[in-house]
Amino acid sequence: MLDQKLIRENPTSVEENLSLRGKVHNISHIHELTVKKKEIDIQVSSLQFESKKLSKLIGQEISKSPNNNSPELYNLKRKGNEYRTKISDLEEQQRTLDKQINSEISNLPNFLSKDAPIGKDENNNVQVKTWGTPLKKQNLKSHWEIGENLNLFESIKSTKISKSRFITLIGNGARLERALINFMLDMHTKNGYLELMPPALVNSESLTGSGQLPKFSNESFKCSNDDLWLSPTAEVPITAFHRNEIIDFKQLPIKYVAYSPCFRREAGSYGRDTKGLIRLHQFNKVELYWFCDPSKSSEAHQKITSDAESILKKLNLPYRLVDICTGDLGFSSSRTFDLEVWLPSSQCYREISSCSNCLDFQARRSSVRTKINKKNTYLHTLNGSGLAIGRTMAAILENGQQSDGSVKIPDALAPYFGSNSLKLS
RNA sequence: GGAGAGGUGGCUGAGUGGUUGAAAGCGGCUCCCUGCUAAGGAGUUACAGGAGGUAACUUUUGUCGAGGGUUCGAAUCCCUCCCUCUCCGCCA
Incomplete structure (x- = not known):
């Protein structure tokens, strides 16, 4: 398995190396997917951060007054619900991307040593x-x-x-x-x-x-x-x-x-x-x-x-x-x-x-x-x-x-x- | 194959919805004390990923067999799967 990070950051060097095997390996598609996944990873991470903070806050409110039914609390919960919807939507995308990336990368052969003699067959x-x-x-x-x-x-x-x-x-x-x-x-x-x-x-x-x-x-x-x-x-x-x-x-x-x-x-x-x-x-x-x-x-x-x-x-x-x-x-x-x-x-x-x-x-x-x-x-x-x-x-x-x-x-x-x-x- | 039990940190083992990455013990590490040995005391100690920094480090996310789901919030509730152990059966 090739390093996903390397594919994301330096796709041309990967392509050049693999093409010495005598077959064209076009990795632009994988490259796109890895870039997209990275963006989503970052989004998910920060949304989770916010949502976690909010849950703690709600927990604190409830332990202060266990039978709290105030509209404020209701609103907090609704906001949490919004976070969850967004996050699970993005996570779904993450899973799909992960699968695609994995299946494509696992079909790519290893890098060639620069010491291996170059040849066709x-x-x-x-x-x-x-x-x-x-x-x-x-x-x-x-x-x-x-x-x-x-x-x-x-x-x-x-x-x-x-x-x-x-x-x-x-x-x-x-x-x-x-x-x-x-x-x-x-x-x-x-x-x-x-x-x-x-x-x-x-x-x-x-x-x-x-x-x-x-x-x-x-x-x-x-x-x-x-x-x-x-x-x-x-x-x-x-x-x-x-x-x-x-x-x-x-x-x-x-x-x-x-x-x-x-x-x-x-x-x-x-x-x-x-x-x-x-x-x-x-x-x-x-x-x-x-x-x-x-x-x-x-x-x-x-x-x-x-x-x-x-x-x-x-x-x-x-x-x-x-x-x-x-x-x-x-x-x-x-x-x-x-x-x-x-x-x-x-x-x-x-x-x-x-x-x-x-x-x-x-x-x-x-x-x-x-x-x-x-x-x-x-x-x-x-x-x-x-x-x-x-x-x-x-x-x-x-x-x-x-x-x-x-x-x-x-x-x-x-x-x-x-x-x-x-x-x- | 039949019946049952269970999977929590390096190990043992608590924990059935809330600021819990997780009590306690063992082990590990650091220091103190004790002229050896034995023992004692204080502190510390999970892992993985991302971002930032030459770095020490800072910050953030995830992880309690795996994957889904419910919920503002899951080790804890629901579903699916995997694995381990015990007894019976079968077998080398």
Whole structure:
């Protein structure tokens, strides 16, 4: 959520910033509404002041002479009645304006960082660095072929259970998934993150707080009988965990790591990544999340990204770091670094983590603040995958494949998996 | 799902129409006394928003679960919703 005051006082700068996302955002209408609301706020305030004075006066008169029926008293009451009519009329206008302003502002995306590369779409994203040597050989198998050969997961049967884009992990596949979750959680908790295991169902307010609603209701699954949705990412419940709180400044930064299943409708992605573990309606993810001092979010962004990177390094998976351009940035983010892992079968890098600095966008929507110099100030929030489990498994299968059909398990993961090699069992 | 009880400041807990943002206690803060410890005394202490000021601060509005309503005036009366707790049922 953008700052209403800023829209009221400096609408052009807001428009300029948002237009870098590649779409024209005309905010003149919201601007008008905020100005109008401000005027009414001031009127209401002063009318309430007068009316309150009058009520006190009437109270005093009545307590002096309890059976007072004088015309003076009657007139005072009539005057009070006039105040009330005026005030409730203005309050009605306030409510209407509030609703309009809120619904329009909550559809506006976050400000862009001035450091984000300017560009139209994903083709303008900037590769910052690469790590490791991408595996480039002939006759490499895809992870779904490996999965089928080693009997690690099953897609076809899963459509019976649910529908397409769901998967059932089997035997060593399930074991590997579990090992990855534990490995990542252990790494991050040792590194100063507090582990959370939040609810998988979240209410509308939570989704609004982190920016998925109202605009992207199509992208999450909704429970029809309740005001509950299947959480698309742990970012949602973690943001909501501190909704309407004022956090002690000394506690900052608060760093959480959470494993959660994630549910996404993937509307509009028909035909893309239909095989394997890349794009599913349900997947597991270990998420990193910071609540931090607003003056330090830029450093925090570097840190959360390198914390996510550390997992890829430990697993010895080649990857690159990409600075997402303005036209490709997510709704809530002001700047995002994607980590993309090398997938040998398709000879390309695929997103495995997205690390975003949301500034005070989510904190304002969720009202998460801290006191700085006695003033309540919205915190900054950052989130990053550390990492997406299914895609990590895909990367391990493809990068670790051996000529005999087995898969080498990265050394760091072997103790969790219970073996350094994955064979048909 | 059935029955009942309840939501008041950091906490406990009074308060059924009037100058009440709210008694009392606990806790917190400041000072005094006591050579340690324990105890005692005085004072102070809700939150959020707006306006003005570099600032200390001043001023104003709102807030007793949320939202409406009645009234000159609502924590208190009416309506709607949400949540919590207890018992029973069901369940991991």
